[in-house]
Amino acid sequence: MCDTCGCNITDGNRHLIEEGGKHAHTDDGSVAVEVLQNLLNANDHQAAHNREHFDRHQLLTINLMSSPGSGKTRLLETTIDTIKKRYRMGVIEGDLETENDAQRIRQKGVEAVQITTGTACHLDAHMIHHALHQMNLDELDILFIENVGNLVCPASFDLGQHLNITLLSVTEGDDKPAKYPVIFRAADHVLITKSDLLVMLDDFNTEKAEQAVRHLAVEAPVTLISAKNGEGFETWLTWLDEQVQKQAERRAKGETTNPKLQTEGIHMHAQDTR
Amino acid sequence: MHELSICQAMLTQVEEIAQREHASQVTRILIRIGPLSGVVPELLQQAFTIARAGSVAASAELETELQSIRVRCQQCGAECDAETNRLICCECGDFRTQLISGDELLLASVELTREPEEEGTGDD
Ligand SMILES: Nc1nc2c(ncn2[C@@H]2O[C@H](COP(=O)(O)OP(=O)(O)OP(=O)(O)O)[C@@H](O)[C@H]2O)c(=O)[nH]1
Numbered sequence: 018m019c020d021t022c023g024c025n026i027t028d029g030n031r032h033l034i035e036e037g038g039k040h041a042h043t044d045d046g047s048v049a050v051e052v053l054q055n056l057l058n059a060n061d062h063q064a065a066h067n068r069e070h071f072d073r074h075q076l077l078t079i080n081l082m083s084s085p086g087s088g089k090t091r092l093l094e095t096t097i098d099t100i101k102k103r104y105r106m107g108v109i110e111g112d113l114e115t116e117n118d119a120q121r122i123r124q125k126g127v128e129a130v131q132i133t134t135g136t137a138c139h140l141d142a143h144m145i146h147h148a149l150h151q152m153n154l155d156e157l158d159i160l161f162i163e164n165v166g167n168l169v170c171p172a173s174f175d176l177g178q179h180l181n182i183t184l185l186s187v188t189e190g191d192d193k194p195a196k197y198p199v200i201f202r203a204a205d206h207v208l209i210t211k212s213d214l215l216v217m218l219d220d221f222n223t224e225k226a227e228q229a230v231r232h233l234a235v236e237a238p239v240t241l242i243s244a245k246n247g248e249g250f251e252t253w254l255t256w257l258d259e260q261v262q263k264q265a266e267r268r269a270k271g272e273t274t275n276p277k278l279q280t281e282g283i284h285m286h287a288q289d290t291r
Numbered sequence: 292m293h294e295l296s297i298c299q300a301m302l303t304q305v306e307e308i309a310q311r312e313h314a315s316q317v318t319r320i321l322i323r324i325g326p327l328s329g330v331v332p333e334l335l336q337q338a339f340t341i342a343r344a345g346s347v348a349a350s351a352e353l354e355t356e357l358q359s360i361r362v363r364c365q366q367c368g369a370e371c372d373a374e375t376n377r378l379i380c381c382e383c384g385d386f387r388t389q390l391i392s393g394d395e396l397l398l399a400s401v402e403l404t405r406e407p408e409e410e411g412t413g414d415d
Pocket residue numbers: 083084085086087088089090091092118165166167210211212213214242243244245246
């Protein structure tokens with residue numbers, strides 16, 4: 018489709034293609050073809066198209082990632098309850114097997130499309146595209162995507178979202194950002210969930226967890242939050258308001274934004290397709 | 292694991308290249324992976340031995356070149372080597388650095404054998 022668009026070339030790897038020609042013949046008569054394109058080229062392209070869908074419909078799309086059970090669905094339930102009057106929301110739920118999470122969301126009066134991935138431990142841009150065609154995007158202000166509970170795989174696949182939230186529940190331990198740097202680096206906002214349980218845990222140090230996030234060169238806010246007693250919701254919802262506002266401003270100028278996990282190269286590509 | 296999906300995506304690209312180049316066989320695939328790409332080279336190798344079956348790369352070797360992590364400090368401008376979970380500036384200690392390499396996931400080159408009747412003359 019566009020293997021010459023240079024969409025994977027960053028400052029860090031530019032020298033790799035500038036040296037040497039495209040074809041080099043090796044001793045045994047075979048041919049070596051220089052390629053230098055992202056292994057997930059096809060996914061990235063689909064993701065860019067998804068993002069165009071979202072932008073055309075003026076909505077903000079947020080991807081939630083965490084290990085299983087960190088509180089993604091519960092966060093959405095409480096968030097929906099609180100801001101249902103202000104925003105029209107929709108949810109795409111990713112799960113290995115069941116429809117449970119989508120049903121929980123529907124009980125809140127919000128449209129939810131369930132994607133069951135079977136053996137795939139992450140959502141990809143094609144699955145999201147398929148789900149989009151079951152939704153009326155014109156009727157939404159915010160689309161949440163709840164990724165499959167997994168602290169590794171989802172981080173590698175751009176879905177077309179504008180922002181990523183990475184959740185870490187206090188029961189998982191404050192060392193997780195250091196152990197799973199890729200997914201925490203991708204975060205535009207880190208939520209430390211189930212803060213109501215902190216009183217029962219003597220070994221989760223919130224400052225240490227935040228420090229571990231900072232060590233990944235992440236400037237994103239880190240918020241302690243509880244869907245049970247409401248702690249941190251003011252901060253989280255204020256941030257959400259700001260993001261909706263920013264998206265509206267971007268759209269007024271014909272701009273968009275990529276989630277943190279996308280490197281500079283993808284930004285270059287977003288420009289060249291417009 | 293997601294390494295299998297990534298392998299399949301890679302093989303799709305390799306198939307396209309092989310077709311474009313009129314190659315009968317792919318002998319070697321070189322990829323460059325950064326430690327912060329989220330992909331484990333060993334798992335990718337394992338996935339490759341499963342995924343390559345029946346493809347044009349069925350007997351190809353997969354070689355991975357692990358890239359190093361480099362960051363540039365946005366405060367003092369220093370460039371440093373860094374570790375996966377410690378990306379702070381080595382000069383001033385500030386955490387606001389920019390990754391300049393280490394998260395790549397790139398198909399770098401593909402070695403292939405041309406079909407005999409193609410008279411494989413590289414005309415470029
Ligand atoms: N005490 C407490 N429990 C919570 C909180 N948030 C979620 N839980 C509980 O944690 C469990 C898992 O929450 P979910 O919202 O289903 O987690 P999830 O991340 O959506 O899980 P998967 O979709 O399976 O990955 C449920 O029993 C929730 O009630 C919280 O803030 N405090």
